[in-house]
Amino acid sequence: MRSGFTPVLPLQLDPRYIYTAKRFAKDLTRFAVEVCGLKVTHQQRELFNHAQMIGSRVSVASGHGTGKTKSFGIIALWHLTMYHDSITNVVAPNIAQVRKQVFKEVALCLSSMRRGPYAWLAEHIELLVDSIHIKGSKETWHVLAKTAPKGAPENLAGSHAKHLLFLVDEASGVDDAHFGVMTGALTEENNRMILASQPTRNTGFFYRTHHDLSIFQGGAWYPLTFNSEESPLVTAEFIAEKKKQYSIEQYDIKVRGLFPDKNDGYLIGAKEVRASFGRDVLGARDWGWILPIDVGGGDYRDSSVMTVVKASGHGLYGDNALRIQIVDIPVLSNTIDPIKFTGQVHHKSLELADASTLVDYGGMGNIFYKQLQNMDTPNLEKVVWGNPCFKRENKECFINLRSQAIVSLCRAIKEGRFGIEQSVIDRYGERIVGELTRIPFDYDEKARYAVKSKKEMRGMGIPSPDIVDTFAFPFLEGINYIINDAGRANGDDIQVQMLKAAAVEAFSDLN
Structure with missing residues (x-):
């Protein structure tokens, strides 16, 4: 990443520099096109127009693939080269994010510069792992990669310069305390700050820059929304795929760049849960038995649960998405003897031909x-x-398997693919409503679902959702079941059904 060539003159004394700075210092779009070779989209142009203003404060809520990270790379390079003794801090929740994303884009821009009329300018720049600087002025004229770890806002303290820029990526995941430190450093007229993120939560500083701190509410921040549906960089095929893959809420965040409007922090409401009561979701479809088992901790706080499930279909979305019918809950107890419980589970697994037992x-x-x-x-x-998810598309949506399973359960309920038979409702209906409607969650900085852990739930006064856990197990990626003889609707033998299921799973893994 180093050129190996040391310019004879410092950059500020190079006779070409003054002309170049005059040409581009107040025209970021021109810099992007002429120096970096970028074909600028209308969204990027709007960002550049606001970012180039003296003392700018810009906040971008963005969906996938809009060129946000490329824009940050160009802005960092522009600020470094066009302003003498400038300091740029590229901030993100973790340092690897800066290296792999914004610094990678800077490296690509430098490669483009070296192939064009501004190759001489590129020779004045040295790109290292965590910093970029003008040769001969490493301490005073640079771009630094900085992290914003939770509980350590002092990590961002100490930056002051006539030309100072903070570029904050994944800003929705940065704690407010860090923003207090950064905004406190913006003491000069030509200090700038630009935020960008998927809008993962409706609280915090980033959210406020689009609401009460925006210029439209008398604040200092200019809010922009980059909708992937409107970006020429995003294909119609990608949009169609994500409409199927994501929940409505996640699609709004990760594609349309909209903040979540769900204010209670829970996955599903009582009306949606009750709609599954007595619902038959299988009809004439093929089905197989699943026996999900949640083993209590033996401290009278958690319950041991055995649930009997009929399952049909495969996958988390689409025409043949998984359908689950809750047939029975033969065991629900926080006092049952573990040996007795083991025997009951074994007996039930033999009673239900070819049942898959999940523990x-x-x-x-x-x-x-x-x-x-x-x-x-x-x-x-x-x-x-x-554990984390294995499939790429699930890694993109969920922080771990637990979140993947529980969110997929709630999605199935909303989409009418989950039903509970009346005999179960008669015994446990109210407890089921209570558990399902008290599953708290957040989105992380990548807009992935993060269901609160059981420890966090206890801290919120929420008991362990033991029944819900067994409802969610069948939705875990990689879980399989065998079509039962009584559940075959179309006459195929069990081996054919298993081959079909394996083919669906293999295709899903490849994509």
Whole structure:
């Protein structure tokens, strides 16, 4: 990334520099086109027009693929080269984010510069892992990659310069305390600050720059929204794919650049849950048995639960998405003897032909699973849902498997793919409503669903959602089931059904 060539004269003394600075210092779009070779979109042009203003404060709420990161790379390079002794801080929740995204775009721009009429300017720039500087002025004329770790706002303190710029990427994930430090450093007339992020939450400083701190409410911040649907960089095929993949709320955030409007912080409401009561979601479809098991901690706080499920379809969205019918909850107890519970699960798995038995493999579940193994319980699968997702599209949407499963359950309820038989409702209906409507969540800085942990829920006074856990297990990626003889609707034998299911799963993994 280093050129190896050291210019004879410092940049500020190069006779070409004064002319170049006059040409581009107040015209960022021209710099992007003529120096970096960028074909500027209307969204990028709007950002550049506001960013180039003296003392600018700009905040961009953006969907996927709008060129936001490319724009940040160009702005960083523009500020570095066009303003003598300038300081630029590129800030993100983690340092790897800056290196892999904004600094990568700077490197690409430098490569373009070296192939054009401004190759001489590129030779004055040295790009390192965590910094970019003008040769001969490393301490006073540079771009620095900085992180904004939670609870350590002092990490961003100490920046002051006549020409100072803060570029904050994934700004929705940065704590407000960090913004207090950064805005406190903007003491000079030509100090700038530009924020960009997917709009993942409706609280915090980034949210406020689009609301009460915006110029339209008497504040200092100019808010921009980059809708992926309106970007020439985003294909219609991509938009169509994401409409299927994302929930309505996530699509608004990750594609349309809109802040979430759900204010209570919970995944689903009581009306939506009650709509699943008595609903038949299988009809004449093929189905198989799943036996999800949640093992209580043995401290009378968590319950042990065995749920009997009929499953049909595969995948989390689309025409053949997974459908779940809750048939029975034969065990729900916080006092049951673990040995007795093991025997009941084993017996039920044999009673339900070809049932897939899913056991939460954590805490007491480790021992429970091994006991079932020793009893030769068929089709036994571990649930380790604290792990990250495996599939790329799920990694993009969920911070871990638990979030993936629970959010997918709630989506199935909303889409009418989840039903609970009346006999279950008669016994546990109100508890089910209580558990499902008290699943708190956030979005992380990448707009991924982050369902609160059980420890966090206890801190909020919310009991363990033990029934909901068993409802969610079948929605975990990678969970399979075998079409039951009684559940075959079209005459295919079980082997054919399993091959079909495997083909669907394999295709999903490749994409």
